[in-house]
Amino acid sequence: MLRRLPGIAAFSCTACTAALGLLLSCGLPVALGAAESGEALPEWLQQRPNDPQHLYGIGEASGENARELSRTLAVVDISEQLVVSVRSSRESESESEVVVDGDEEVVRLRESLRRQIRADSESHYLPGVEIVAQQRQGDTVYTLARLSRQRFSQAVQERVEALDGELEPIARLEPELTPQTLQRWRRAHDLSAEREQLAVLLESQGTRLAAGPIAFEQVRSRIGRLAQGTRLQLEGSAQAPAVRDSVLDIVDTLGLTVISDESATFQLRLRERSRSRVVGDWTRVTITGAITAVDRVTGEVIGSLEHSVEKSSVQGEEEARARAREALIEEFGKILQQRLLPLLAGQGR
Incomplete structure (x- = not known):
């Protein structure tokens, strides 16, 4: 019984369909054998060709669009070999260092290759793939693809x-x-x-x-x-209205976006505190606003910014507080204009 090739079975037909443009763009002739179910399988399916100038991939698929899907899987097979060659070269660099499938660089490269094959009809990674042969046996189509190492x-x-x-x-x-x-x-x-x-x-x-x-x-x-992104989630807006307004006044000019769902890249924790005192006929109010930036994925605190303003009024505390709040929005906004991006980038520690 023929065993499905390693690295191929993991790809669903849905994912592979998106990659058909890559294969169709090759524009190369295909040798399609009209084999019956009793006919022997081709030699290249039983023994993968060994050619130092090329990489060969083999794919198989059944059902609707089997011919196109088997082509796609053959190209995916080539991409997996490239990833394996990356891992092998890393292992040979040091006898004491073992690089496993979970190695971050290898994983990132593998996913990049797969994305290219699925989405890019003119892949930079797998240019000029040739479909060397294709044969049907019953409902199953087998494809042999080839990639020139030099090309x-x-x-x-x-x-x-x-x-x-x-x-x-x-x-x-x-x-x-x-x-x-x-x-x-x-x-x-x-x-x-x-x-x-x-x-x-x-x-x-x-x-x-x-x-x-x-x-x-x-x-x-x-x-x-x-x-990773420029989306902000604000926490504490109701308790820190002046700080909230400072942020909302400048986010557009900084190229940032405030959202309310869980897809935010950053969380800004807003805080305000105030105190008042009476000096003769004057009431003085001090408002301090603060922002703490947090990585939404890891929960790590990135850094914080803080600013205080004091305003006075002979008309009482309410008027002094309104003046202080207005000043905080303006002054803290200017600070955020200069320092929020560096803070989010991790430069504000």
């Missing part, structure tokens, strides 16, 4: 050059984090992450890339958690 390395290096072209001007930006530079740094985060993954892939094939304009870790250190 793969060349295409990936071309992609790296394109990434470097986008990263170079970003790497020259001033270190100050502003709404304008934040969007570019978030773009650099994605580009440098992809470049790092491609470098690992090429290294597994025997090619080592020179350093790029800016490393992924440098970008992460610049924008920190802002790489």
